[in-house]
Amino acid sequence: MDGIYSDMIRLNQIGYYPKATKKAVIVESKNAGKFSVVDATTKEAVFQGSLSEPMTWELAGEQVQVADFSELNTEGEYHIFVDGIGYSYPFSIGKKVLRKAFLGSVKGLYYQRAGMALEEQYAGKWHRPMGHPDDSILFHPSSGKDTGYMASPKGWYDAGDYGKYVLNASFPLGQFFQLQEDYPEIIGDNELNIPESGNGQSDYLDELRYEMDWVLTMQDTDGGLFHKLTAFGFEDMIMPHKSVKQRYIIGKGTAATLDFAAAAAKAYRIFLAQDATYAQNCLDAAKKAYAWAISNPEVSFVNPEGIITGQYGDTNFDDEFFWAGAELYLSTRDTTYLDNLKKDNLNFAYKPGDGWASYMRFLGMFSLVKQKDALPDGFYEELKAGILGSADALVKKAAALDYFQPIDDFQWGSNSDVLNTAMIMAQAYQLEPKEVYLKGVQQAVDYVLGNNAMGYSYLTGFGTKTPMFIHHRQSAGDAVEEPVPGLLSGGPNSRLQDASSGVVYPEDPAPMKSWVDQEPSFASNEICLNWNAPLTYILGFLEQESH
Numbered sequence: 001m002d003g004i005y006s007d008m009i010r011l012n013q014i015g016y017y018p019k020a021t022k023k024a025v026i027v028e029s030k031n032a033g034k035f036s037v038v039d040a041t042t043k044e045a046v047f048q049g050s051l052s053e054p055m056t057w058e059l060a061g062e063q064v065q066v067a068d069f070s071e072l073n074t075e076g077e078y079h080i081f082v083d084g085i086g087y088s089y090p091f092s093i094g095k096k097v098l099r100k101a102f103l104g105s106v107k108g109l110y111y112q113r114a115g116m117a118l119e120e121q122y123a124g125k126w127h128r129p130m131g132h133p134d135d136s137i138l139f140h141p142s143s144g145k146d147t148g149y150m151a152s153p154k155g156w157y158d159a160g161d162y163g164k165y166v167l168n169a170s171f172p173l174g175q176f177f178q179l180q181e182d183y184p185e186i187i188g189d190n191e192l193n194i195p196e197s198g199n200g201q202s203d204y205l206d207e208l209r210y211e212m213d214w215v216l217t218m219q220d221t222d223g224g225l226f227h228k229l230t231a232f233g234f235e236d237m238i239m240p241h242k243s244v245k246q247r248y249i250i251g252k253g254t255a256a257t258l259d260f261a262a263a264a265a266k267a268y269r270i271f272l273a274q275d276a277t278y279a280q281n282c283l284d285a286a287k288k289a290y291a292w293a294i295s296n297p298e299v300s301f302v303n304p305e306g307i308i309t310g311q312y313g314d315t316n317f318d319d320e321f322f323w324a325g326a327e328l329y330l331s332t333r334d335t336t337y338l339d340n341l342k343k344d345n346l347n348f349a350y351k352p353g354d355g356w357a358s359y360m361r362f363l364g365m366f367s368l369v370k371q372k373d374a375l376p377d378g379f380y381e382e383l384k385a386g387i388l389g390s391a392d393a394l395v396k397k398a399a400a401l402d403y404f405q406p407i408d409d410f411q412w413g414s415n416s417d418v419l420n421t422a423m424i425m426a427q428a429y430q431l432e433p434k435e436v437y438l439k440g441v442q443q444a445v446d447y448v449l450g451n452n453a454m455g456y457s458y459l460t461g462f463g464t465k466t467p468m469f470i471h472h473r474q475s476a477g478d479a480v481e482e483p484v485p486g487l488l489s490g491g492p493n494s495r496l497q498d499a500s501s502g503v504v505y506p507e508d509p510a511p512m513k514s515w516v517d518q519e520p521s522f523a524s525n526e527i528c529l530n531w532n533a534p535l536t537y538i539l540g541f542l543e544q545e546s547h
């Protein structure tokens with residue numbers, strides 16, 4: 001028992017849409033026969049069902065029985081009850097059931113803002129002074145400049161650390177922009193309570209622009225992109241304003257340049273209606289970046305000696321070229337970009353770990369397939385068939401795997417892997433609205449929000465049992481008990497790279513249990529922009545498409 005609720009009943013701790021598949025998982029149930037769903041207030045049963053036969057799940061390392069209550073579609077607040085086990089956490093069934101979590105995951109970005117104070121009226125108890133103005137950042141020799149400094153303000157902190165990384169600004173921006181492109185009305189003005197609220201523009205675009213503004217500063221005069229802005233090492237677990245280590249502009253390379261080119265080219269379409277001059281600046285910058293990459297097609301980044309902050313060291317640029325070429329073509333309709341696209345042998349199959357280094361091919365495909373009329377003969381059909389085939393394979397995997405999600409190898413940031421597969425299913429659903437795709441997405445979200453082997457909703461502040469000790473410097477360094485809300489923990493990581501850094505794991509944990517709610521656990525319990533990004537996409541998608 002966990003307080004008055006049993007943590008042996010795993011389920012989406014926020015809730016389910018009325019027509020969704022609804023499953024809870026009972027662990028160590030000792031072959032219980034029946035379960036009921038009870039009204040949260042009256043505790044009266046509103047639904048009764050039989051549990052599945054007991055089975056053993058290897059990835060989760062558990063004996064389980066499944067409670068399927070999909071038939072219950074009356075809106076309300078409920079618990080699951082199992083004799084001998086007790087009551088589950090409360091959950092809702094309702095339309096718009098994930099709207100708060102969706103807005104929360106976008107608001108999480110606001111809390112990551114560098115270079116401005118978070119005022120109490122917007123940040124509540126997580127208000128804090130300004131950190132990292134980044135107005136005079138020294139060039140590290142790896143940037144190609146020997147001396148001097150530049151201003152590179154704004155942007156979001158990448159993660160639990162205070163670094164700002166071009167790759168991992170552009171990749172999340174690509175996913176955030178995709179949501180805006182697919183659902184232009186997704187968030188209006190005055191929905192996020194951020195400083196820009198009330199300016200007559202979408203709060204979502206205001207928030208995304210804060211990051212876009214920063215990443216634009218990272219372009220060198222020749223068009224190439226510096227790789228990152230960090231200190232030599234990570235700070236202690238202190239607040240932003242107490243973190244005063246000298247920061248540097250570090251490296252310059254093909255992956256950062258192409259990811260930027262893609263995001264900036266997409267930014268053109270996203271911001272055009274709102275601010276044509278800004279949009280044009282983004283497109284001009286994107287073209288310049290792409291041209292640099294064509295002349296410098298193989299500049300990989302490795303941390304220079306003495307620098308130990310995140311490397312994001314990609315070495316294969318095919319998917320970055322594909323994504324950048326796709327977005328530039330769609331924004332300019334200049335067929336040279338299309339001719340340069342390597343369209344042969346596109347790899348539609350998702351493999352665990354496809355993320356900041358290799359998910360770009362999917363982002364390119366998602367953008368292109370939405371613009372059928374702009375594509376040469378046969379290309380649309382190929383993209384559509386590829387995405388549907390990829391989604392079909394994921395649906396099939398999820399049906400066979402523990403907790404109804406498609407990942408069978410749990411690596412660093414595995415929660416984002418689950419959500420990145422969901423994004424493929426979401427795109428498939430938009431191309432062909434088959435229920436199986438929508439249900440696949442919903443069950444991926446159920447996993448992240450509590451229907452998993454740890455029994456946690458991995459999104460801080462959303463759900464009953466959520467991480468309290470994320471690896472996040474502000475959350476560790478402030479005096480507030482609860483961590484900053486709306487941030488997604490990376491999730492189980494069977495590689496345990498932090499096991500010798502003060503993290504205590506249970507002995508030989510099952511892959512899906514390789515996670516601990518401990519502050520030093522940078523390999524399992526850190527938060528990161530590219531994890532909030534697919535979460536945001538998926539929650540926004542579900543709010544639009546689920547009933």
Ligand code: 9MR
Binds near residue numbers: 160311312522527
């Ligand atoms: O997400 C990244 C993961 O794929 C890598 O294995 C790991 C080690 O290089 O780095 C992760 O990214 C971190 C980045 O390097 C620095 N900021 C925090 C990121 C999330 O942990």
